[in-house]
Amino acid sequence: MTTATAKPSLGDRWSKAWTRDRRRIIVAAVVAALLVIGLGGLDPEDWFVTIMRGLATGAITFLVASGLSLILGLMDVLNLAHGELFMLGAYLGWTAYIRPDTTVDLLAPILITIAPFALWALWRPLGRKVAALGSRWAGWLLVAVGLGGWWWAWRLFPLAIWDPSVYAESPITFSLAFDIGTLVPLPAGTFGGPALIAVLAMLVAASIAAVGLVSFNPTGSPRPSAKGIGASIVALAAGLSILAWREGLVEGLFAMNPTLRFFLAGIVSVIVISAIGAGVEVALIRPLYDRPIYQLMITLGFGFILIELVREVWGRPEFTMPKPPAFNGIGEGCPGQGIGDLFSGCSTIEMFGARIRTYNELFIVGIGIIVLVGVSLLIKRTRIGMVIRAGVQDRHMVEALGVNVRVVFMGVFAMGAGLAALGGVLAGPSIGLSPEMGGRLLLSALIALAIGGLTSFPGAAVGAVLVGILQQIIIRYGQTGIPLPWLEEPFKPSPPLVPASTVLLMIVILLVLPNGLLGKAEH
Amino acid sequence: MSLVDLATTRKPWIVRHRLLLLGVLAAVLFPFVIAIVVDGAPISAVWENADGNAKFLQGLAIEVVVLALYAMSYDLVLGVSGLLSFGHAMFFAVGAYSLGILLKSAGLGLVPSLLIVMGIAVLVALLFAVVLPRVKGIGFALVTLGLASVTGIIISSSEFKDYTGADVGLQGVPSPDWLNPTDQRFRFYLVSMGVLVLVYLLYQRLVDSPTGKVLVAVRDNEDRALMLGYSTFWYKTFALIVASMTAALAGSLHTLYQPIVTPEVAGLGFTVAALLMILIGGVGTVSGAIVGAAVFRLTEFYLDRWFEGLSNLLIGAGYILLVLFLPYGIVGTWRTRSNRIGEGRSRLARLLSGSKGE
Numbered sequence: 001m002t003t004a005t006a007k008p009s010l011g012d013r014w015s016k017a018w019t020r021d022r023r024r025i026i027v028a029a030v031v032a033a034l035l036v037i038g039l040g041g042l043d044p045e046d047w048f049v050t051i052m053r054g055l056a057t058g059a060i061t062f063l064v065a066s067g068l069s070l071i072l073g074l075m076d077v078l079n080l081a082h083g084e085l086f087m088l089g090a091y092l093g094w095t096a097y098i099r100p101d102t103t104v105d106l107l108a109p110i111l112i113t114i115a116p117f118a119l120w121a122l123w124r125p126l127g128r129k130v131a132a133l134g135s136r137w138a139g140w141l142l143v144a145v146g147l148g149g150w151w152w153a154w155r156l157f158p159l160a161i162w163d164p165s166v167y168a169e170s171p172i173t174f175s176l177a178f179d180i181g182t183l184v185p186l187p188a189g190t191f192g193g194p195a196l197i198a199v200l201a202m203l204v205a206a207s208i209a210a211v212g213l214v215s216f217n218p219t220g221s222p223r224p225s226a227k228g229i230g231a232s233i234v235a236l237a238a239g240l241s242i243l244a245w246r247e248g249l250v251e252g253l254f255a256m257n258p259t260l261r262f263f264l265a266g267i268v269s270v271i272v273i274s275a276i277g278a279g280v281e282v283a284l285i286r287p288l289y290d291r292p293i294y295q296l297m298i299t300l301g302f303g304f305i306l307i308e309l310v311r312e313v314w315g316r317p318e319f320t321m322p323k324p325p326a327f328n329g330i331g332e333g334c335p336g337q338g339i340g341d342l343f344s345g346c347s348t349i350e351m352f353g354a355r356i357r358t359y360n361e362l363f364i365v366g367i368g369i370i371v372l373v374g375v376s377l378l379i380k381r382t383r384i385g386m387v388i389r390a391g392v393q394d395r396h397m398v399e400a401l402g403v404n405v406r407v408v409f410m411g412v413f414a415m416g417a418g419l420a421a422l423g424g425v426l427a428g429p430s431i432g433l434s435p436e437m438g439g440r441l442l443l444s445a446l447i448a449l450a451i452g453g454l455t456s457f458p459g460a461a462v463g464a465v466l467v468g469i470l471q472q473i474i475i476r477y478g479q480t481g482i483p484l485p486w487l488e489e490p491f492k493p494s495p496p497l498v499p500a501s502t503v504l505l506m507i508v509i510l511l512v513l514p515n516g517l518l519g520k521a522e523h
Numbered sequence: 524m525s526l527v528d529l530a531t532t533r534k535p536w537i538v539r540h541r542l543l544l545l546g547v548l549a550a551v552l553f554p555f556v557i558a559i560v561v562d563g564a565p566i567s568a569v570w571e572n573a574d575g576n577a578k579f580l581q582g583l584a585i586e587v588v589v590l591a592l593y594a595m596s597y598d599l600v601l602g603v604s605g606l607l608s609f610g611h612a613m614f615f616a617v618g619a620y621s622l623g624i625l626l627k628s629a630g631l632g633l634v635p636s637l638l639i640v641m642g643i644a645v646l647v648a649l650l651f652a653v654v655l656p657r658v659k660g661i662g663f664a665l666v667t668l669g670l671a672s673v674t675g676i677i678i679s680s681s682e683f684k685d686y687t688g689a690d691v692g693l694q695g696v697p698s699p700d701w702l703n704p705t706d707q708r709f710r711f712y713l714v715s716m717g718v719l720v721l722v723y724l725l726y727q728r729l730v731d732s733p734t735g736k737v738l739v740a741v742r743d744n745e746d747r748a749l750m751l752g753y754s755t756f757w758y759k760t761f762a763l764i765v766a767s768m769t770a771a772l773a774g775s776l777h778t779l780y781q782p783i784v785t786p787e788v789a790g791l792g793f794t795v796a797a798l799l800m801i802l803i804g805g806v807g808t809v810s811g812a813i814v815g816a817a818v819f820r821l822t823e824f825y826l827d828r829w830f831e832g833l834s835n836l837l838i839g840a841g842y843i844l845l846v847l848f849l850p851y852g853i854v855g856t857w858r859t860r861s862n863r864i865g866e867g868r869s870r871l872a873r874l875l876s877g878s879k880g881e
Contacts, residue, residue, distance in 0.1 A: 078661055287847060293607065297802060298846045300795060305839035312832065439791075443672065450665045496676045503669040507654075510666055514658050 027512055031466065031505075038473045041482065048352045050472050052361040056430070057444075058468025059368025063423030065445035065452075065460040066375060067416025073392035073455030074412050077285055077295050081303035082420055083442025087435065088306055089273045089421025090428040091314055094321045096265035098174050100253035101185045103268070104246060105159045109202060111239030113150065116207040118232035120214065121224040123207070127214030139215040146209025153205055156198035158189030164315025171433075172319040178258075179322045185250050195243070262324035266425040270418045277417025281410045303438070310435045321428035323347070327359035360430045367426060371419065372461055379457060388412060392455055443499065444471075447506045453519020462517060467502050474498045543720070550716050554581050554709060572708045581712040583824065585704070585780050588715040591816035592773035594800035595726055595809060596766040601798070602807035603730055604762040605742025607660060608651070609794055610667030611770065613674045616789035617647050618771025620678060623696045623778045624686050633699050640771050648767035652760040668791060675789035692785035696778055704780045715776055719813070722769055726809045729765065738762055742807075799842055805852030814853050 008016075018025065039047055068082050096103045130138050163169040177183040191198055224232075242249060253261065284302060288295045322328070326345055334346035335355060348355045349362070356362060379385035387408055390398045399405045423441075431437065448467045452459025474493050481490025493501075509516065537544070554569045558577040562568065569577055597611045621643050625636040654666050678687050687693055698704060704711050729735050740748040741755045748755050778784050787793060800819045804811025822841070826834035849856060 072661075078664075284843070284847070291850065293601075293806075294846050294850060296607075297798060298843060300798070301839055301842040301846065304795075305836060305843070308833075308836040308839055312836065443668075446665055447669070450662065454661060494680055494682070496680050500673050500676045503673050507666055507669050510662055511654065511657050514662055 024513060024517060027509060028517060031509075035466075035469060035473070038470075038477075042473070042476055042480065045353050046476060046480075049354045049356065049361075050476050051469060052356055052365065054469030054472040055368075055465060056361050056364045056468070057471055058448075058465035059364050060423050060427045060431075061441065061444045061448050061468055062368055062461050062464035063371060063426070064420050064441055065448045065464050066371070066457060067419040068445055069449055069452075069455055069457055069460040070388070070412050071416045072449075073457075074388060074395070075285070075289075075409050076292060076395075077299070079299045079413075079416070080296060080442070081280070081299040081306065082416070082445070083438030083440075084303035084306040085273055085277065085417045085438070086420040086424040086427075086441055087433075087438030088276075088310060089269045089424030090321070090433050090437065091310055091424075092272055092421070093265045093269040093425030093428055094171070094175075094314075094433055096268040097258075097262050097321070098171075098178050098183065099162065099186075100261065101160050101188075101250045102162070104242060104249050104253070105157070105161070105189065108239045108242040108246075109154055109157050111235045111242070112199060112202050113206045115232045115236040115239070116203055116210050118228050118235060119224045120210065120228060121221055123211045123214040124218050124220055124222045126211045127216075127218035130211060130215035131218050136216065139212045142212030142215065143209050144212075146205050146207075146212060149205030149208065150202060153198050153201035156192040156201070158191055160186035160189050162186075162314075164313075164317075170317075170319075171314055172317060175320050175322055183254075185254055188246065188250075199240070199243075259324040259326040266422065269425050270421045273421030273424075274414040274418035278410050278414040280417075281413035285413070286406075286409075307435045307438070314433070314435075316435065318432050318434035320432045323359050323429040327357075327363055364426050364430065367422070371422070375419075376457070384408070384411075440499075444502065447502050449516075450506045451509050451516055453516030456516070456518040456520070459516055459518035466505075470502055470505060471498050474501050543723070547716070547720060550584070551713070553584070554578075554712065570709050572706060578708050581708050582704075582780075583820065585712055585715050585776070587817050587820045588719045589773050589777045589780065590796075590800060590820055591719055591813040592722055592776070593770050594797050594804070594812035594816045594819075595722065596769035596773070597794075597797035598801045598804075598807065598809055598812045599726065599729075599738075599762055599766045599769070602801055603735065603742065603809075604738040604759055605745075606655075606759060606762070607664045608667045609664045609791065610651070610669070610671030610674075611766075611797055612789050612791070612793035613667075613671035614644065614647060614767045614770035615774040615777070615793065616671075616674060616678065616786075618644060618774025619778045619784050619788055620687060620693060620774075621771075622775040623693045623784055626698075626778075627693075627696045628686055633702070637775060640775055641768055644767040644771035645764055647771075648760070648764040651763050651767075652756075655759055655763075656756055671789060671794065672791070675786055678789055679786035687786075690786065692783045693778070694783040696784075698779050702779065711780065715780075718772065718776070722772070723809065723813065726769075730809055734758065734761065739807075799838075801852070802842070802845060803852055805855030805858075808852070808854045808858065811852050811854035818853070 039050065042050060064082060064086050068079060071077055071079050071082075127139075130142060162171055162174060164171065167173060174183060256264075280299075280302060284298050285295055288298060328347050329345035330347055335348040335350050337350055346358060348357050350356075377385075379388055387398060387403055391403075391405060391408060395405060424437075427437070427441075444467055445464070448463030449460055450463070451466055452461070452463025475495075475498055478493045478495065478498075481492045483490045513519075554577045555566050557580055558564045558566060558568045558575065562575040562577055564573060564575060564577070568575065572578060593615050596614065597608075600606050600608050600611060618640055622636055622640045625631045625639055626633070629636075631639070650670065651667060654663065654670075658666050677683065679690050681689050683689070701707065702711055702714065730738075737748060737753050737755075737758050740751075740753070741758060745755055774788070777788070796819070800815035801812050802815065803818050804813065804815030823834070823838065826837055830837060845852075851859065
């Protein structure tokens with residue numbers, strides 16, 4: 001047996017890559033050399049810590065950048081609200097983690113509101129009548145009336161919530177209380193009127209809003225699908241049973257293992273933000289697909305609103321999110337020795353002569369790697385991934401082949417938002433919560449994307465890690481100082497120079513490689 | 524056909540600019556009317572710069588003028604030439620800070636300082652132009668955003684505290700006696716209005732000129748403009764230089780008027796403010812920038828007064844509604860409407876005169 005075709009040898013492939021991508025390889029080599037020189041100037045014991053911290057920063061940046069890159073590649077939308085989704089994810093995670101009682105109180109009205117919307121098809125006959133009036137304003141009027149009624153019903157629902165203007169009842173205090181173990185449920189609120197009226201009013205208001213929305217596109221069967229009816233019943237039943245058994249549920253959540261609750265909070269936050277992402281795509285981005293600059297502007301405006309909303313609800317001051325206790329132990333048997341002690345409950349581990357924080361540097365990096373592998377597999381190995389990849393290359397062709405691109409768009413937007421929320425929940429305990437955290441991270445993520453190649457998924461990972469390590473090296477030099485021959489004192493880069501250095505790296509790389517390290521040319 | 528073209532009908536100058544002339548008249552009469560009606564003061568209160576609503580509202584109007592100049596320059600870059608720049612605030616901040624530093628630290632007079640500021644503005648525009656041929660679209664947005672944020676970082680970094688005032692902001696800039704914003708408010712008001720009118724006429728002329736038409740062509744289809752033989756790079760560079768000088772002028776007025784200039788004027792938020800203003804007025808319609816700036820500043824001011832903490836939330840919601848429902852802005856929508864009305868009127872005239880049309 002003879003082999004007909006010989007595989008190209010490594011040398012051949014290398015020389016081909018060299019002729020095709022000479023510039024990329026040189027830039028990559030120069031960047032790598034710079035990082036090595038940068039690390040070389042530090043003490044050897046700092047190397048490992050700096051790299052691990054860089055990877056952790058990179059992992060958070062990657063979680064935001066990856067969603068941004070998928071959305072940009074697939075739908076040509078630069079979602080400038082992505083940083084704010086990250087921030088909102090962190091705040092929601094904090095709420096579900098530290099204040100399960102408030103979360104439970106919020107859940108009931110939300111589930112009750114979902115119930116009429118799940119019966120979408122049922123409203124079509126009514127929607128058709130509204131549409132027959134001939135003006136879209138009729139629909140908008142119904143939506144406005146529905147929202148007004150909903151707000152009125154919402155005010156009747158009991159809500160045990162913090163108050164950012166009173167220090168003793170502010171999120172800051174609750175975070176501290178959690179850390180010293182004195183966190184207790186807030187006193188339960190009471191209905192502002194008969195409970196039955198509040199629930200019915202909310203159902204009616206949501207139905208009115210649903211009719212208004214349906215009237216914009218009332219074609220289709222008036223019979224709800226079995227799934228819709230099921231979802232509606234489940235949502236209503238869940239909402240009502242939460243109202244009925246609130247006390248037991250709150251006690252159960254407070255008695256739960258806090259680390260488990262942290263994971264639960266992460267899941268809640270990711271689900272909610274994904275839903276918000278899907279809603280944003282449908283309501284704000286979809287009407288504007290033929291006006292790209294307006295999409296950019298609307299995401300900007302939406303982010304602005306989210307910041308203001310968070311300031312209103314959670315207050316302006318920055319506060320911390322306590323670490324899950326499984327990564328926050330001290331005392332007996334700590335610090336742990338080696339990676340095997342990751343789940344020993346210690347807050348730090350001795351590795352390679354350096355102290356590594358289990359949560360900040362190991363847990364976050366681990367999740368980042370899992371997400372990277374998971375999403376890569378999703379994109380490379382599944383049918384959905386195939387559609388996404390094809391859509392990034394040529395959206396119109398995929399549409400022509402009969403794929404419902406709209407649904408894929410919505411799904412990818414939701415996934416991107418969910419990844420950002422995951423990043424937010426993970427970042428909360430390490431960088432703290434502030435309404436401005438989203439903007440800062442968006443800048444890092446954009447820089448990472450520009451460096452890696454705007455629409456390239458592996459590029460997002462490479463760029464994020466580069467940005468993370470570069471930032472940490474500069475931060476470390478800010479502490480030790482760089483001895484420069486022409487200065488008497490060592491030069492200590494001030495904190496603002498950290499973002500400036502990454503911005504400069506981005507500008508230089510973009511000027512040499514307009515498509516980034518791993519990106520493909522647009523045309 | 525763009526909105527800019529729709530509006531340019533050849534009528535006598537005075538007819539074409541009747542709104543502008545009325546606006547100038549109203550602007551000059553405005554402080555007197557306020558002084559008499561609201562303050563109940565004699566008209567001499569205006570040029571004696573007595574405290575009161577008249578003086579206060581003149582101050583608000585000066586802020587509007589500064590924002591209008593700035594928004595107009597952004598409209599030239601984004602609306603007319605279609606360059607997606609996210610670093611426009613840098614033009615403004617460089618103007619504001621370099622004038623402040625020249626007046627305060629270098630101790631130069633106002634006129635030489637302004638000349639130097641204009642020179643610096645040209646250099647900054649050239650910096651943006653260097654990037655132009657390399658990166659397009661979102662890449663350009665990112666690089667300009669990066670350049671602006673580096674500027675913001677330099678301005679607020681402690682290394683240059685003596686010149687820029689770092690985080691606190693630049694304060695104590697000496698303004699010349701004849702143009703002091705507190706003692707000579709009315710004069711400052713008239714000067715800033717004059718600057719605005721001059722720049723507006725210049726921009727109108729520029730957009731109507733062959734150069735302006737090429738800029739619009741670059742926005743609508745750059746490859747086509749290239750193929751027709753226009754060196755689009757130089758046109759875009761020209762637009763950037765003009766915009767940079769205008770924004771620097773706005774920044775200079777800002778420094779002269781405000782007692783303190785904060786590093787926020789270099790941030791992304793300030794570019795977004797310009798975006799918001801031209802969106803309110805109408806993208807690509809130079810005059811929309813003025814309307815947008817006025818609406819923006821006044822809504823901001825009164826919402827702040829009435830709703831305090833909620834004002835920004837309301838502004839954001841209004842912004843989203845605007846993008847969704849009034850994408851051509853006030854001036855843009857008004858122009859398309861008035862064109863339609865004009866069409867109807869001429870059809871009616873034809874009908875009445877007996878000719879059945881073509």
